[in-house]
Amino acid sequence: xxxxxxxxxxxxxxxxxxxxxxxxxxxxxxxxxxxxxxxxxxxxxxxxxxxxxxxxxxxxxxxxxxxxxxxxxxxxxxxxxxxxxxxxxxxxxxxxxxxxxxxxxxxxxxxxxxxxxxxxxxxxxxxxxxxxxxxxxxxxxxxxxxxxxxxxxxxxxxxxxxxxxxxxxxxxxxxxxxxxxxxxxxxxxxxxxxxxxxxxxxxxxxxxxxxxxxxxxxxxxxxxxxxxxxxxxxxxxxxxxxxxxxxxxxxxxxxxxxxxxxxxxxxxxxxxxxxxxxxxxxxxxxxxxxxxxxxxxxxxxxxxxxxxxxxxxxxxxxxxxxxxxxxxxxxxxxxxxxxxxxxxxxxxxxxxxxxxxxxxxxxxxxxxxxxxxxxxxxxxxxxxxxxxxxxxxxxxxxxxxxxxxxxxxxxxxxxxxxxxxxxxxxxxxxxxxxxxxxxxxxxxxxxxxxxxxxxxxxxxxxxxxxxxxxxxxxxxxxxxxxxxxxxxxxxxxxxxxxxxxxxxxxxxxxxxxxxxxx
Amino acid sequence: xxxxxxxxxxxxxxxxxxxxxxxxxxxxxxxxxxxxxxxxxxxxxxxxxxxxxxxxxxxxxxxxxxxxxxxxxxxxxxxxxxxxxxxxxxxxxxxxxxxxxxxxxxxxxxxxxxxxxxxxxxxxxxxxxxxxxxxxxxxxxxxxxxxxxxxx
Numbered sequence: 001x002x003x004x005x006x007x008x009x010x011x012x013x014x015x016x017x018x019x020x021x022x023x024x025x026x027x028x029x030x031x032x033x034x035x036x037x038x039x040x041x042x043x044x045x046x047x048x049x050x051x052x053x054x055x056x057x058x059x060x061x062x063x064x065x066x067x068x069x070x071x072x073x074x075x076x077x078x079x080x081x082x083x084x085x086x087x088x089x090x091x092x093x094x095x096x097x098x099x100x101x102x103x104x105x106x107x108x109x110x111x112x113x114x115x116x117x118x119x120x121x122x123x124x125x126x127x128x129x130x131x132x133x134x135x136x137x138x139x140x141x142x143x144x145x146x147x148x149x150x151x152x153x154x155x156x157x158x159x160x161x162x163x164x165x166x167x168x169x170x171x172x173x174x175x176x177x178x179x180x181x182x183x184x185x186x187x188x189x190x191x192x193x194x195x196x197x198x199x200x201x202x203x204x205x206x207x208x209x210x211x212x213x214x215x216x217x218x219x220x221x222x223x224x225x226x227x228x229x230x231x232x233x234x235x236x237x238x239x240x241x242x243x244x245x246x247x248x249x250x251x252x253x254x255x256x257x258x259x260x261x262x263x264x265x266x267x268x269x270x271x272x273x274x275x276x277x278x279x280x281x282x283x284x285x286x287x288x289x290x291x292x293x294x295x296x297x298x299x300x301x302x303x304x305x306x307x308x309x310x311x312x313x314x315x316x317x318x319x320x321x322x323x324x325x326x327x328x329x330x331x332x333x334x335x336x337x338x339x340x341x342x343x344x345x346x347x348x349x350x351x352x353x354x355x356x357x358x359x360x361x362x363x364x365x366x367x368x369x370x371x372x373x374x375x376x377x378x379x380x381x382x383x384x385x386x387x388x389x390x391x392x393x394x395x396x397x398x399x400x401x402x403x404x405x406x407x408x409x410x411x412x413x414x415x416x417x418x419x420x421x422x423x424x425x426x427x428x429x430x431x432x433x434x435x436x437x438x439x440x441x442x443x444x445x446x447x448x449x450x451x452x453x454x455x456x457x458x459x460x461x462x463x464x465x466x467x468x469x470x471x472x473x474x475x476x477x478x479x480x481x482x483x484x485x486x487x488x489x490x491x492x493x494x495x496x497x498x499x500x501x502x503x504x505x506x507x508x509x510x511x512x513x514x515x516x517x518x
Numbered sequence: 519x520x521x522x523x524x525x526x527x528x529x530x531x532x533x534x535x536x537x538x539x540x541x542x543x544x545x546x547x548x549x550x551x552x553x554x555x556x557x558x559x560x561x562x563x564x565x566x567x568x569x570x571x572x573x574x575x576x577x578x579x580x581x582x583x584x585x586x587x588x589x590x591x592x593x594x595x596x597x598x599x600x601x602x603x604x605x606x607x608x609x610x611x612x613x614x615x616x617x618x619x620x621x622x623x624x625x626x627x628x629x630x631x632x633x634x635x636x637x638x639x640x641x642x643x644x645x646x647x648x649x650x651x652x653x654x655x656x657x658x659x660x661x662x663x664x665x666x667x668x669x670x
Contacts (some may be wrong), residue, residue, distance in 0.1 A: 167531070187626065191595050191632065192637050229578050230644065270579055288534075349599050350599070352639045390595060420596075433599060
């Protein structure tokens with residue numbers, strides 16, 4: 001490996017691609033070469049650096065300086081001032097408060113390498129201790145021990161339902177002598193959620209290592225990563241990571257002579273929110289419509305082609321390498337007793353710096369908004385937050401100190417969900433957002449069961465009437481009773497979800513709805 | 519249809535969605551025709567109605583011919599809060615079509631979509647595989663103009 005004086009990370013996410021990233025990239029390399037600095041300074045193309053709306057951005061190591069909104073014209077100045085004179089270019093500097101590594105806190109688990117190593121180079125992942133957990137798992141641990149370690153860590157699923165991963169694995173691990181499958185659910189579709197995309201773009205090998213260990217633990221010899229079709233960069237980077245892992249003998253036949261085989265295949269989704277539901281996802285992997293299946297039997301017993309299948313979210317599995325390497329006890333030193341570890345939250349809406357952060361579970365909503373989201377945009381007043389995406393719950397300013405963990409949110413009638421936090425200021429209309437939430441469910445209902453298909457249509461008719469000033473007394477009560485009936489009778493979580501946002505919206509913001517009724 | 523597409527896949531039912539993606543991506547009008555469905559049915563030995571039901575289920579698939587550029591504007595809550603309805607109005611005005619329609623010159627198809635997972639830059643849209651974020655009226659005009667400029 002060659003050593004450089006500086007590592008320069010250029011953000012290569014979609015927003016920067018659109019700002020002529022490629023021209024800037026090649027111009028920077030050209031300017032560095034002109035000054036004979038290309039031997040000392042290494043330029044790397046990265047995934048998103050963890051913040052948005054800042055054009056082409058650049059992070060320089062080891063000094064951890066971040067420049068944003070860079071244009072081609074800025075390059076000579078950056079090269080001259082920063083790399084030759086060692087002075088910062090203040091006018092391009094990102095403010096301290098919105099630096100991702102302030103955001104990222106001291107100890108990230110899942111995102112520890114994102115934005116630091118080259119996601120497309122397995123050697124860089126190996127250099128930071130990558131695949132050591134897989135080596136430890138395969139050489140020193142029995143599959144049962146791995147399952148026990150994950151169960152002891154109380155690693156709860158990070159996709160929304162929060163079911164402990166170790167318990168789920170155990171159902172499948174104990175079944176012997178049959179073909180088993182492991183599936184990564186990367187069909188990220190909950191509105192306001194893009195954490196899995198950033199894990200896959202920023203550190204695909206971490207997910208892969210977690211998946212390999214998990215497959216070994218439950219005895220699955222074939223694994224699938226089901227990625228939504230829109231995530232082109234994730235698909236490309238994961239495919240590259242799989243190819244590299246195979247080349248290094250980390251997957252394949254008789255891995256390290258231990259008699260364990262594993263193949264990993266990417267499956268691409270085609271745009272259906274319901275495929276985030278694990279049985280619908282399994283149907284889709286089989287090449288069918290993504291209609292959910294009846295449970296039980298659960299996928300852990302009968303999944304893909306009726307064979308035992310474990311389905312876990314991307315973020316859940318990205319925690320596995322650290323848990324195996326450092327142990328359950330270490331993992332439990334973060335977060336709360338009921339919900340150990342960290343969680344990636346996406347903070348959106350009317351905050352100064354929309355983006356994501358990985359924090360300890362149990363961090364307060366206020367801290368996440370103020371310290372990581374940079375506070376309310378333009379100093380406006382906080383009004384509401386929709387937590388957990390469309391399948392989430394509205395909270396008001398009385399709940400700002402709620403701890404973001406399963407237990408405390410539950411006490412406030414809320415859920416953690418996928419970790420999306422949509423913040424609304426005093427000018428936002430809850431009626432409008434409610435309309436958007438219901439429109440979403442109406443579109444995404446798969447149509448298999450009547451309560452969800454018809455219920456969402458009825459809810460949509462009602463909320464449209466209300467929003468456009470044609471609502472009548474009794475309409476709000478109708479919405480509650482319809483959504484309650486859907487909760488009791490729908491086939492899967494999709495139809496059971498609208499009740500949460502509807503009831504919470506009415507609980508905290510009812511006058512706003514009543515004002516627009518006739 | 520291009521038989522090369524079928525050579526990339528084993529005739530197994532689990533490959534249906536990948537095959538449909540490939541067919542659609544390779545069609546100049548970005549859609550899956552009735553003829554293509556029949557050919558897929560012959561290849562996989564499954565009934566055409568079953569394939570049609572898969573095509574109609576997934577929102578990325580279209581059974582209608584579409585324009586050269588497919589605009590997919592997000593209307594989920596984070597983009598909605600940031601004014602995606604106004605952006606929709608603007609797009610409809612510039613293109614002279616409603617959501618779900620294609621311009622007469624077959625250049626643009628305008629669609630609405632659920633969350634695209636780029637919410638930090640709301641409101642956002644995708645045009646084919648490219649993402650455009652932090653949209654406002656000016657940006658919309660610039661984007662459409664630059665696409666048309668590159669064309670003519």
